[in-house]
Amino acid sequence: MQAKYISYQETGSFSKLVLDYINNQEDLSTFYSFRPDMDGLAQALENRHFIGDRNTLSEVLKQQYQHLKPNKSVIKNIELLALENTFTVTTGHQLNLFTGPLYFIYKIVTTINLAIELKIAHPDKNFVPVYWMATEDHDFDEINHVSVDEKNISWIQQTNGATGRLSTKTVAAAVLAYKGYLGISKNGKRIAKLVEQAYLEHDNLADATRFLVNNLFERYGLVIVNADDARLKKQFAAIITTDIIDENSSKIIEETSKKLEQNGYKSQVNGRDINFFYLKDELRERIILKDENYTVNHTDISFTTEELKAEIDAHPERFSPNVVMRPMYQEVILPNIAYIGGGAEVAYWMQLKANFDFYKVDFPVLLLRNSALLIDKRSAQNIYSLGFELEDFFLSAEELKNIWVRKNSTAQLSLADETRAINSIFDQIKLNAYKIDKTLSVSTDTAKQKTNHLLANLEKKLFRAEKRKHEVALLQIDNVKKRLFPNGTLQERILNIAPMYVNYGEDFLSSCIENFEPLGGDFTLLLPS
Numbered sequence: 001m002q003a004k005y006i007s008y009q010e011t012g013s014f015s016k017l018v019l020d021y022i023n024n025q026e027d028l029s030t031f032y033s034f035r036p037d038m039d040g041l042a043q044a045l046e047n048r049h050f051i052g053d054r055n056t057l058s059e060v061l062k063q064q065y066q067h068l069k070p071n072k073s074v075i076k077n078i079e080l081l082a083l084e085n086t087f088t089v090t091t092g093h094q095l096n097l098f099t100g101p102l103y104f105i106y107k108i109v110t111t112i113n114l115a116i117e118l119k120i121a122h123p124d125k126n127f128v129p130v131y132w133m134a135t136e137d138h139d140f141d142e143i144n145h146v147s148v149d150e151k152n153i154s155w156i157q158q159t160n161g162a163t164g165r166l167s168t169k170t171v172a173a174a175v176l177a178y179k180g181y182l183g184i185s186k187n188g189k190r191i192a193k194l195v196e197q198a199y200l201e202h203d204n205l206a207d208a209t210r211f212l213v214n215n216l217f218e219r220y221g222l223v224i225v226n227a228d229d230a231r232l233k234k235q236f237a238a239i240i241t242t243d244i245i246d247e248n249s250s251k252i253i254e255e256t257s258k259k260l261e262q263n264g265y266k267s268q269v270n271g272r273d274i275n276f277f278y279l280k281d282e283l284r285e286r287i288i289l290k291d292e293n294y295t296v297n298h299t300d301i302s303f304t305t306e307e308l309k310a311e312i313d314a315h316p317e318r319f320s321p322n323v324v325m326r327p328m329y330q331e332v333i334l335p336n337i338a339y340i341g342g343g344a345e346v347a348y349w350m351q352l353k354a355n356f357d358f359y360k361v362d363f364p365v366l367l368l369r370n371s372a373l374l375i376d377k378r379s380a381q382n383i384y385s386l387g388f389e390l391e392d393f394f395l396s397a398e399e400l401k402n403i404w405v406r407k408n409s410t411a412q413l414s415l416a417d418e419t420r421a422i423n424s425i426f427d428q429i430k431l432n433a434y435k436i437d438k439t440l441s442v443s444t445d446t447a448k449q450k451t452n453h454l455l456a457n458l459e460k461k462l463f464r465a466e467k468r469k470h471e472v473a474l475l476q477i478d479n480v481k482k483r484l485f486p487n488g489t490l491q492e493r494i495l496n497i498a499p500m501y502v503n504y505g506e507d508f509l510s511s512c513i514e515n516f517e518p519l520g521g522d523f524t525l526l527l528p529s
Contacts, residue, residue, distance in 0.1 A: 001507065001514075002527045005520065010391055013394070014343055017343075020265075021036075022521050030259075031256070031260065033363040033365070041118060042121075045087065056232070057082075058081045058082040061225065070214055074218050085124065086128060087125060087128070087336065090336050091107040091108060091131060091339070094142060095163050097145060101492060102492040103492040105497050105509070105512070107340055107342070109509070109513055111222075111340045112513065114129075133206060133227075135226050138161060138277075139163075140157065146178070146496045154174065156170070156174075160282065161282035164228055165206070167204060168202060168203060174199075175196060187501055191502070217509075230316060236333065239325075239361075240319045240321075243276070244276055244287065244319075250275065252358055269348045272286070272322070272324075283296075283299070292305075328355065328359065337365060338365040339367070340368075372512070372524040373490070373491050386404060393484060397478055401474050401477055404470070408473070418455065422452075422455070423452070
């Protein structure tokens with residue numbers, strides 16, 4: 001595949017905070033530690049003081065992979081994590097059904113590519129790309145569906161607990177529906193087999209997701225972490241105890257959020273007084289301070305302060321961080337120097353910087369994941385035949401139609417000259433009226449406004465009439481927009497990997513690896529060769 005790069009600004013799809021961060025606006029400088037470039041990453045490496053247990057991390061991962069039989073690249077990277085000169089580049093994501101929207105794939109690719117670039121820049125160190133599975137997240141409704149061929153495939157299941165622990169016993173119907181879309185081509189059969197093995201031969205969603213993602217990316221050495229583990233949580237226990245009892249994070253993050261808002265940026269997350277859930281079996285519920293006891297919401301479970309400390313000490317795995325504290329847990333147990341996230345993630349991580357400083361945990365370099373639009377050959381041909389450039393199609397369909405009609409119509413569709421002439425006449429009328437009676441100037445202005453309004457409406461009618469003569473071309477614009485921007489939004493936010501894999505096979509993933517530039521700061525347009 002070939003690639004073309006355009007600025008994020010040109011897409012019109014990214015927030016002010018993201019664009020300001022990319023463009024190094026001074027207003028944001030206090031909300032992160034290092035710039036998202038090679039110099040910033042070098043500074044992060046120099047200043048990284050890892051407090052976690054490398055040997056424990058490596059051993060836990062070896063156990064998590066023992067039934068998977070990963071390739072040599074993954075095994076080597078897990079072993080390298082025990083060494084002092086090894087660092088991670090991490091992205092995190094929920095356990096979306098069949099990998100969910102394409103941007104999940106793009107997060108992984110960005111992470112892999114950054115690890116490769118860092119190794120080239122720092123050959124004396126090792127860099128391991130990591131996918132942090134959000135196995136403790138309990139919002140099943142966010143991950144239980146996937147969009148393929150303009151249809152939603154859903155996994156119907158009742159659950160309140162951590163999604164990583166969710167049994168896959170009821171997923172067969174969703175797998176069957178997904179396979180029906182994949183078809184009988186060589187590529188379709190391959191990914192269908194992977195999905196069957198992942199979801200029908202593994203007992204829970206965490207293991208199923210690990211199997212599928214590992215098979216897609218193991219050749220690049222991607223290491224997949226499930227942090228729902230007592231040995232890993234033990235390293236976070238001191239912060240869990242302090243934060244629940246002293247309620248530090250809620251105060252600190254609230255203050256940071258106010259500062260961001262004062263600078264014109266929106267908050268992405270809101271902390272609670274207690275930013276941990278109680279996690280046990282199929283239960284994941286908020287911990288609330290009530291009548292001087294720590295109560296688990298919607299249950300009879302309750303602890304005094306001393307009982308809470310004892311419970312954390314004995315069972316740290318039962319305390320699950322929410323969105324505010326999960327990033328800190330990640331940075332405590334991983335020797336991480338960079339986090340790859342989408343625009344909303346970059347924004348909410350900035351709300352957390354002061355909290356990291358308070359707990360003396362190093363804050364990673366924040367990098368915006370690569371974003372891409374794959375433009376199929378048919379759409380590319382349509383765009384060029386219509387006289388547009390590829391990047392023009394980030395404009396709305398209506399804007400594109402207006403541009404096309406103006407370019408291709410022989411009729412005079414603009415009444416701008418006539419409007420200026422009439423306004424000039426009204427200005428003269430107003431001057432004459434003012435000489436007769438000063439109050440008449442207001443009446444003249446009113447008449448001018450009404451006339452301008454009538455002319456504007458007439459111009460719109462002329463345009464609509466001309467458009468009706470070019471229905472074929474304008475319909476083509478609509479069709480291309482629908483293909484490239486399903487539901488009117490970026491392709492990567494809606495479509496699953498399925499159509500890309502069916503049409504292009506492994507070439508799709510390898511092309512992403514080849515063309516994504518993690519430090520490039522641009523949006524990627526992919527075109528089949």
